[in-house]
Amino acid sequence: xxxxxxxxxxxxxxxxxxxVFEAAGVPVLYCGVGKVNATRTLTRELARxxxxxxxxxxxxxxxxAGSRQHEAHRFFGCHRFVQRDxxxxxxxxxxxxxxxxxxxxxxxxxxxxxxxPAATCGSGDSFATGDTGLACEVLDMEAYALAKVCWLENxxxxxxxxxxxxxxxxxxxxxxxxxxxxxEGFLRLYRDLEPRRT
Numbered sequence: 001x002x003x004x005x006x007x008x009x010x011x012x013x014x015x016x017x018x019x020v021f022e023a024a025g026v027p028v029l030y031c032g033v034g035k036v037n038a039t040r041t042l043t044r045e046l047a048r049x050x051x052x053x054x055x056x057x058x059x060x061x062x063x064x065a066g067s068r069q070h071e072a073h074r075f076f077g078c079h080r081f082v083q084r085d086x087x088x089x090x091x092x093x094x095x096x097x098x099x100x101x102x103x104x105x106x107x108x109x110x111x112x113x114x115x116x117p118a119a120t121c122g123s124g125d126s127f128a129t130g131d132t133g134l135a136c137e138v139l140d141m142e143a144y145a146l147a148k149v150c151w152l153e154n155x156x157x158x159x160x161x162x163x164x165x166x167x168x169x170x171x172x173x174x175x176x177x178x179x180x181x182x183x184e185g186f187l188r189l190y191r192d193l194e195p196r197r198t
Contacts, residue, residue, distance in 0.1 A: 008057035018183035035145035066167030077113030085124030112158035
């Protein structure tokens with residue numbers, strides 16, 4: 001049985017890595033789009049580590065994001081995560097708060113990318129093209145779910161996002177044009193991360 005990596009890189013889609021990680025010999029776990037796919041894929045992978053008797057890996061999420069506050073083509077280190085489409089306001093809960101849940105509405109982890117500006121990442125099962133009503137600098141569809149799994153499993157989690165679009169009316173076109181452009185930058189961040197965690 002092959003040795004399981006100490007650092008588990010997770011991305012939603014292969015076009016976010018553009019083959020760069022594979023060419024460098026770095027395996028990537030592709031979780032698919034959305035919170036359910038992300039949760040299922042990472043949970044199954046962490047169970048594989050447990051079944052093998054291996055220590056839990058450091059989970060590192062690289063991926064694309066929209067932002068209504070920052071220009072495209074910038075990288076951000078995310079260590080705070082909220083669920084932008086959790087809306088139980090009809091029950092008297094604030095937007096983003098999961099009713100009767102043990103986890104805080106904002107999951108926070110130690111920052112692992114000190115060279116990047118910090119941002120709160122808001123995840124939801126919608127491709128953001130407008131205001132979400134929740135305070136978050138970057139918007140994606142998986143990071144909160146990955147962070148929640150790591151929070152529940154007491155596993156280290158790191159995340160960096162590349163802004164592809166303005167989460168506006170041209171977001172879909174801009175995402176398609178830009179999603180592949182971050183791969184080399186993500187690989188550099190991964191290589192910079194490795195010495196700091198040993």
